[in-house]
Amino acid sequence: MAITGLPPADDADVARVTEALQMxxxxxxxxxxxxxxxxxxxxxxxxxxxxxxxxxxxxxxxxxxxxxxxxxxxxxxxxxxxxxxxxxxxQLLPVLPVMAAWAEEHLEKPEQPLSTIEQVEDSLTLLARRQAAAILWVLKSRQEVTARALARIVIPDGYWTNIYPPLRQLIDDGMVMTAGNGQPYRLSRAGDALGPVLGALSMWSAGRPLDHAARHPLWGRPAPEPASPALAWTSHQPGTPALAVPTQPARRPGWQPGELFSHAIPARVEAVLLPGGVRR
Incomplete structure (x- = not known):
């Protein structure tokens, strides 16, 4: 049974990712x-x-x-x-450092550095909000959408103004933006950067290899990206696995709980952020 007005394949994708987040x-x-x-x-x-x-x-x-x-x-x-x-x-564990990397770059910087696992938990809190996945899918596919048009797709059986509470929450969370009342909505820089996270969740929930996330029809990269340095985490011990980059082989998940909760602070990479970053 369809839960949105998205095409059947996209509707099933949203449903699987939503279920994975709920787990x-x-x-x-x-x-x-x-x-x-x-x-x-x-x-x-x-x-x-x-x-x-x-x-x-x-x-x-x-x-x-x-x-x-x-x-x-x-x-x-x-x-x-x-x-x-x-x-x-x-098979789910390699998705977690992808979430933490997104949080490290796009969420606001707290006064006290967070452990890697706290970065993951912050990401999950934002993504699991009501109807968040469906709204993000529509905005990614349509680029810009009015609230009424968005409601027809996300909540086809509901009254269209019910789209405003989850939409405003995503704006407050920094993943969606608009030029003002009556103007269309679109993904922010942070929302658009969720591609690796949502692509990986989609592949895992569909039982497919995570390395296929870059080929996701909506959230995948349109073309190979140049190699870039590995992300310097806010708070991990050297033993904590960082994300693999194209020039290095991927690491098998083998985290130790002590590494994930570490608050050791290596040198920080300064990321280009929207003022204040996405709210945690």
């Missing part, structure tokens, strides 16, 4: 996935890596990740149960 955006889910990115572990071993979770919080979240197909529970005996990532869950 991983809830608080602590990404951190739990990263803690599970090791050989199968007992519950107590996982809990020890996530001490900030209160008693009773971890188990239902692991169960929800198992139900989503990202984690798996293996019962060796009545007293020996282990948890680990499924192949599907491991």
């Amino acid at each position: 991983i955006t809830p608080r602590w889910n990404v951190r739990i996935l990263l803690a599970l990115n090791q050989p199968p572990q007992r519950y107590t071993e996982i809990a020890a890596k996530l001490p900030y979770l209160q008693s009773g919080q971890l188990h239902p979240k692991i169960r929800s990740l198992c139900e989503a197909g990202l984690a798996e529970r293996t019962e060796h005996s009545a007293r020996h149960v282990t948890y680990g990532l499924t192949t599907r869950g491991r």
Whole structure:
């Protein structure tokens, strides 16, 4: 059943990406996935890596990740149960540094540097807002759209003024812009730069290799881009994997939780930003 007025292929793409975001955006889910990115572990071993979770919080979240197909529970005996990532869950991990790279370049700079995992969580919070994916898809494909035309596509069965709350939220978040009341809407620089993020999420949710993201029909690059230096992260240890660049082979995901939560601060790359950057 179509959820938007987009062409069927685009509608299905938006639905898959929206579902993927709903799986991983809830608080602590990404951190739990990263803690599970090791050989199968007992519950107590996982809990020890996530001490900030209160008693009773971890188990239902692991169960929800198992139900989503990202984690798996293996019962060796009545007293020996282990948890680990499924192949599907491991395939998701390379999407996370793409999100963090976007946040590092396009979100406003906080007074205190953020860890890589916090950059990922900030990105997810913005992307998972109601109807955000559908609005971003339409604006990317149409370039400029009036609110009424946008509503006909995004909420075809709803009253058209209902488009304004999510649209204003995306403007506040810095991903959409307009010249003023009654003027068409379009993606901002930060919104347009979401191509690698949304392309990677689209490929993962469709069960396709992530390296096909550059060929996404909407969010892919129209032509190969010249090689550029690897992004200097705001706060990672040297062991934290950065994004691969065209001149280097891609790294296999193998993050350690300690690396992701590190606040060590290397030299910062000054990015060209809109005034203030996108709001976190």
